Amino acid sequence: MTSPQQLVIASLNVALETCSAALHVTPTVEHHSDSPDLSVLRNDFTSILSLLHGSTTKLSLALNPASPTYSASLTPLKDISEQISAVSHCVRLLDHNHGLSLNQEFTSVANDVIQSVRSLLQTFLDIETSGNRTSTGKAGDKYMIRIGTVHEIINNARSGLSKDNLASVQKKLAQDHDSLEDGLQEVGEMVTDHGSAIESADGDGWDDDGWGELGMDSRRRMDSDELERAKKVHAILRLSTLLHKRIMKDILSPPPHYPSKLPSTTVQNLDSLPRQSSALLVASDDLVSTLYTPQNPSNVLTELASFTEVINNLRSTLLLLLQEPTLVEHIEAMTLQGTSVPLKDPKKWFESCFVQIQKAMENLESTLNIDR
Secondary structure (H helix, E strand, O other): OOOHHHHHHHHHHHHHHHHHHHHOOOOOOOOOOOOOOHHHHHHHHHHHHHHHHHHHHHHHHHOOOOOOOHHHHHHHHHHHHHHHHHHHHHHHOOOHHHOHHHHHHHHHHHHHHHHHHHHHHHHHHHHHHHOOOOOOOOOOOHHHHHHHHHHHHHHHHHHHOOOOHHHHHHHHHHHHHHHHHHHHHHHHHHHHHHHHHHHOOOOOOOOOOOOHHHOOOOOOOOOHHHHHHHHHHHHHHHHHHHHHHHHHHHHOOOOOOOOOOOOHHHHHHHHHHHHHHHHHHHHHHHHHHOOOOOOOHHHHHHHHHHHHHHHHHHHHHHHHHOOOHHHHHHHHHOEHHHOOOEOOOHHHHHHHHHHHHHHHHHHHHHHHHHHO
């Protein structure tokens, strides 16, 4: 006759197999004729996560290593298997009309949740098969850490899951923007610090943190040419960071009445923005890295060429987006920088910004060609 513990071990294995199967499902963005509205799908997804939160809590209480109650663990184990399958099913219902960025976010959340639940189940299985029931009942116990991770991931997902593709795109750009601001600040400090050092008579106040004594004077103060390059790079990054900020505020911050369904071409162009934002961040960081002394003008020129390519790609995407009538009407209805001044002709503003960035890049390039 099968013992209660053996039934639990079998149920744990079934739940683990369900998790593994769910993780191996390949997401698809193909169109589903029976796909529900996004609001319904999102509500279903977060509701299932709430149920999973409760089921894993019940399981952890029932399988407390110090005093397990096997009969009370069978129902939550069955529920967990069903809820994991439901999470996977929800993700599969997303299609290209919902947007690639949102699809990737749902998939990432689902995978994180399933992985954490699988780790919890595996911990309980290891305890039951090994017979090692060492437990203090405190937060440091392994199973307590596992359930804490499950709860944290689910709570973050329920409160932070994007409501639509536009919000998902904005979230990804916001993650990059802080780093872009950091890079701009870094170059600004270079210009200020090195400029002050050049103005000093002998540079006695220059602090190299002792690196010079080791033959690695990475903080050698800039000469006048190097400082001028840093100033020109700062001008470029100031404009590109402003551009990035305005994309988030003007294009990716829709009002409540903004349509939830956009033309497929618009969705595709929006979905390209996170990739281009990441490319801008990488190109900006690479350009900043060339400013450390001693500078090599050839390296600066190489990274400037990469940066220019990223800017040109971003310009092409934005100009396509600004041909979308609904998007343009939304931007024109917004106010400029939080004032009461309407932002008319948004395409003109973005084009003017790109012109200024182009001039700043050409200004730097002309000095580099001379330096070489």
